[in-house]
Amino acid sequence: MLNPKYGSISRATVDRLPLYFRTLRLIKSEGSDIVSSEELGRRIGVTPEQIRKDLAGFGAFGKKGVGYHVAELLNNIGVILGIDRRWNIGIVGIGHLGWALANYRNFASMGFHLSALFDQNPALVGQVINGVEVLAVSDMETTIADRNIQIGVITVPAPEAQSVADRMVAAGVHGIWNFAPVRIRVPETVQLVSEDLSVGLTTLSYHLRRQMP
């Protein structure tokens, strides 16, 4: 049972939820039905106490000396994360990164449906990637409305990112996932997640530095 009060989960817990989800999905794929807070903590890199606190916060309670039911926990977190429903996404900017994202298999398995691709390069328009045709950027507004695209993904160069975001917002997207290395601004009613690929590399260099002083 989900805790109806899960609206009050702390931001730090929310930030860990995708990691919980990913880790639990992996554990499930390995064939485990039950996982202890110790094992989950070890894999995620937080203490078992933190795991118990996080999970209790949205009403998931493990059985003492047994652990958590993996499938149930995965389902609950999926509901909280909103990946129990379908989200239509559109990618603008089919350079290498946009192309790679269009082909990323994990999205579909998490409820994200690739609905449209856009690029301004006439040589790309009409090409089909992962079953989806690349459209001209000039078709963006009507397509976002027609295909009920809720999430726009920005993989254009930095100087173009803000204007693409503005057009997406005007066309009615509710969320933007930005990969352009620039800060973009959106109205408060639109959710924005900006990605910085160097974060993973930085985490790695931190650990290497400990090891190779």
Next chain:
Amino acid sequence: MLNPKYGSISRATVDRLPLYFRTLRLIKSEGSDIVSSEELGRRIGVTPEQIRKDLAGFGAFGKKGVGYHVAELLNNIGVILGIDRRWNIGIVGIGHLGWALANYRNFASMGFHLSALFDQNPALVGQVINGVEVLAVSDMETTIADRNIQIGVITVPAPEAQSVADRMVAAGVHGIWNFAPVRIRVPETVQLVSEDLSVGLTTLSYHLRRQMP
């Protein structure tokens, strides 16, 4: 001054450090010399108390009623993250994602030097991306040694990821950044960071779900 005991920073704080670094760099680029724990907390999405606790943990103390010196804090976090030194990286698998990473500008600005690119496709070998020539995968071992490559980036399809990792480790890399959607295993002496691009999208869907029940 760095706290010489910063070896004892908690894992949760370490996970937030790249976010601190990224946010502080942005604040600096906006022209601010000083930042308060309130402002930093608002941008990062944690409480001001958490900010003060995190930063005190490695010896950075803001001035009451004033805030933190952005440049100094940025420098200290850079040292802790190990990005005050140069890391040579090699990317194996020049599909769209590998190609995009090879062109990612933020890496160089953080001390990561693109030293080599590898692919098994003869049509790619010899091409130059971002000033670096693509080599055959069979050249991987000697090149990793010759160019002192410490970090290997894996952007090959999932079925090939483990064998590439094994070869990288045997050739002497100290860290692996894995983008293949599969769990790979490395010896304990090698640091591994695995990337899952769906995490950002999941964070977005969480916030959208709150907004569109």
